[in-house]
Amino acid sequence: MRIDQRNKKTFDIYNIMENIKKLILNTVPTAVIEEKQKLTVTVTFDKLHLLAKTLKENAALPFDFLVKLIGVDRGEELGVNYLLCSSTDLSKELVLKTGTTDRENPLLYSITDLFETAQYNEREVFALLGIRFINNPDMRKFFLNADWVGYPLRKDYDANPELNPLSLESVDMIDIAPRITENEKGELVEDTVNIFGEDDYIINIGPQHPSTHGVMHFRTALDGEIVKKIDVHSGYIHRGIEKLSESLTYPQILHFTDRLDYLSANINRHGLCMAVEKAAEIEVPERAQYIRTIMDELNRIDSHLLAWACQTNDLGATTAFIYGMREREIILDIFEKTCGGRLIINQNVVGGVMFDIYNEFQKDVKSFIIYMRDKLKEYDRFFSHNVIALGRMVTIGVLSKEDAINYAVTGPAGRGSGWSCDIRKHIPYALYDKVDFKEIIRTEGDSYARYLNRLDEIEESLHIIEQLIDNVPEGDICAKVKPIIRLPEGEYYSRVEACRGEFGVFIESRGDKFPYRLKFRSPSMALVSAMPLICQNEKVSDFIGIGGSMDYVIPDIDR
Amino acid sequence: MRSIAKYFSGLFIGISSLLKGMSVTWRELWTKKVTQQYPENRDTLVISDRFRCELVMPHDENNEHACTACGICQMNCPNGTIVVTSQMIETEDGKKKKILDTHQWDLGMCTFCNLCVITCPSDAIKFENTYENAVFTRSKLVQKINHEGSKLREKKKEVKPVEAKPVVEAKPVVEKKAVEEVKPEEPKAE
């Protein structure tokens, strides 16, 4: 019976995907469809927008969630890969590929009108690869200054520091964005737009500001206390991790993942390990899977506690901030005893984990679970129903489900908008298909929903850990892995549920021990990209509060 | 009428929620604090023995280490933190042999990824939990971790390396205390 159902399901999926293929070929007959790790469709650049639109709007299985937008220097051509998936079932994935051979003035069509999240990503691709996108309303470089010489992710990039000398001059911000649009006649027009109005009252929130959770810069136009418009500047701590990775071996790259979103260090690392393991077909031992899952969930609690603490602090409750830190400390101690690191814990390695759990691990974790449950009740009494806190969160910063999907806002924030987007449920990895847990979904979409989601997810994580902690099997903690890992040629994707949403890894390998191109999907970038939308017409103090509820981590954006 | 009821119920619910919040802080006011008082607690401070603070090369009582100067750690380090310099010498039986000259490690550049340790084929290096590493100049962060005049341990006499630092000898105690520390506070009766 069960088997039948499963067969039927596979059959359905097969059918749907066959239909999608037909749909693709009907729309763009010249499309090249390949069955790789993901279904990959290559089209010429002028057909991409049409195809993306058709896929997004098809009724059977709308591909309306743009997971990743990856710029790649493919050698003779500069291209972009789009990983699309369906917002109702995240496991239905599709890769669109396109590119242009014009390396002097590469132009592609923007899909910003279909997927809002594409906007920042396209700007990033412009900064790093120099591809400009026609019809993107704002073609400034993301991460880099407008006057940066060269495009770092191109293979022929000249990294000579003399080209881009360190400047200590204060440079005024220029609020004029170039763009390139296509008019009805099909001609390309280059012009500029002013981001702000003539006499807007603009304040800089960031890059140094107590509440931006890192070096983020919001240029904010105010009307009295009300936020009129926000312009996001990022890149103050861009470290070029993706570029650096292109000359490092996979085990070496691992230590970068901890430094992306340092609060979900272990989960990010898990993501990259999974990508490499899948590509190199390494079987991870059972014990390692247990340890990974437990550590991931501890990491999630740790991160959510910090998020809770920072959110309360953003709302002006310093005391709650310290309470959150107090509880987090216990997790950090457990981390420290397990793998010798507190924030950057270096636990996962390709093939398993680096350190086995210590003798008293189970005991420590179990006593923490009891303690944490008690504290969750305290948080509830202390803050969750506080009338002032409610006033600062309920119906503030509402993000609708459509917008959440459109801006690719995942994680507790996406689920707070009623979108079931938990990778652990949709594409289970590690042991998530073996444990029982609820996906916390709220439909209000406001700050309060995001706030409560995090607290509830702490409880769910505790529940997951509880189911695993006593059953850790004996065995190896790491599979036998060759000292030098070479991935077979191909493109590899992996997706994990980090603390702030979906963390993704893309590896393009050309059979070397170094990746040809490595790209991380940062959940925080999507969160920040939704900020201008949900903060519009809110008070400036709520802007800070909403920022706290979205809980972005800047190094995650500035990879 | 309803709006008046709402006005007052809102008022009272609000006030009671505030009082509840105040009761939490009141409880905390009298709870024993868990803050550690460093450096007063240096003697009792427990640092987990896996904590990575300083790269060391264990030497035994004969001032011998296990490093063959193969340079794998240097190659594996993602940050160029390790510089292994070796020299060629001639052994008594006339064979050429590479021996370690200096194994230099830069604390300021290390990201504590532990790759060097896990990839070292002779288990010659490891991380120690000596945590007080602050110095006044950057140059002091660059350390030579093989001792002066040390040499490679002969393969035959596989002695277990004696730890250079006494911290590790106290390991059982360390672990026990560490566990106690994590135990949650019993809610204090007032």
Next chain:
Amino acid sequence: MILNYSQPLEVTNLTSWLDSTLRGSLSEFWVLLIEFVIVGALLLAAYAVIALILIYAERKITAFFQARFGPNRVGKWGLLQSVADMIKILLKEIVKINRSDRFLFFAAPFFMIVASMLTFGAIPFGKALHAIDFNIGVLYVTAVSSLGIIGVLLAGWSSNNKYSMIGAMRSGAQFVSYELSAGFALMTIVVLAGTMQFSTMIEGQRYCWNIFNGHISSMIAFVIYLISGHAETNRGPFDLPEAESELTAGYHTEYSGLQFGFYYLAEYLNMFIIASIATTVFLGGYLPIQVKGWVDFNGIMDYIPSYVWFFGKTAVLIFLSLWVRWSFPRLRIDQLLNLEWKYLLPINLVNIVLMVILVLTGLTLTDLLPGIF
């Protein structure tokens, strides 16, 4: 009625002795001059000392609320921490801001400190520890303390900083609103006490503090006064003008060194002033707890010097203020004004009418139970 004036610890004897000695040898003018100077110097000293103590107390108490130890490095239990801070503030460079309105920028902190100083002078700290006793003391205090807002507004305006500007504007709105409530709450008690002079008001509370005398109405006025007083001093959850996580430091973002010190001191002193006015008006000021008929008990209570009573009661109120401050998140500006105009002010107006009725119909406790109160 007055049990005795011969307690050894009171300063009454000291002051009268000083006065008579001076008068014995000097002319009226010189006596007054010397006395004024002494009183002024003492007040200034008290101002600084109280602020330092408050800063220390706040930091310590806050820390304990927040699962921390607070200052514990400078001196035993960190007792010298605020002294060290003061020295640091005095030694710090006063930064000159380009393109700011220099004159107003420098003048602003003085408004702040002078306003709180003027109010401070009118507070009865104990028997014979009352510098000026106006017959319109309550009115004077209300009027003078509201001068401080000028300092805040000027600071925000002259700093040429957008954060400061927003902070100052918030502060303006907040202050104007809450001054209203605070004033009305005090007026409610003026109705009850029938006087605006602090000394008479205190004497009237010998056996029954105003807060009990007017029961419901007084209680409401007391709570409202505490809330609006708290709001006037710009302390959390009403610290919008500073709103650290939003506006970095609000109106005093650009200030450094001594000028910042002025704001800092004034903030703490204002907290003290609000608490001490509440003590004086609602809690019987410097009078000890006395019960009609219990002569022995009264005697013992009276033995404790009046200033100890005063500071004790004030300390309790200050603790309450700290407790509130460190338990709640910050309000938003519209919520803040909502609280005032939708809740506090209407309740206050009804309350004042209620008080008038209570007094006129003889329903106050002293009227109802003259035997006990």
